[in-house]
Amino acid sequence: MPDISLVRAAQSGDALALDCLLDELAPYVLRICRGIALNHADDAAQEALVAIVRHLRTLREPAALHGWARRIATREAVRAARAAGGSAELPEQIPAHGDPMLGVEVRDQLDRMEPAHRAIIVLRDLEGLTEEQVAEILGVAQGTVKSRLHRARARFRQEWPA
Helix, strand or coil, rough: CCHHHHHHHHCCCCHHHHHHHHHHHHHHHHHHHHHHHHHHHHHHHHHHHHHHHHHHHCCCCCHHHHHHHHHHHHHHHHHHHHCCCCCCCCCCCCCCCCCHHHHEEEEEEHHHCCHHHHHHHHHHEEECCHHHHHHHHHCCCCHHHHHHHHHEEEHHHHHHCC
């Protein structure tokens, strides 16, 4: 949870407070962007941080900083992923259970998903948010989150080699 006085100081124009706030937010924003925007995560994170700085004064509740930043990061990451298009190539060999490369293969599987499905899985399964929270962040109905999550998980299972 951010220091509310730090957020308020940054909102009022304190450059040092803003710098501290960005130091705190940057790794968080980048982690979200890496999960969704893949190779374009740095650009998406930079755009998200610029938007955060630009609109920080509009944040009414300083305690909600991380949720607000998550929403901005997700939006920018999805935008960057859609703009990039394309998909990753299929792996040549699938590692056995327990192999350290298994995590890499899971990552590759996620990389091949469309940005909307990847965003749902990252927010729901990796960030641990509820379907209601994911719906709010993405600006879609909760039923849309449920159906996209179902389709994304089904596609993941279908394409994962047995």
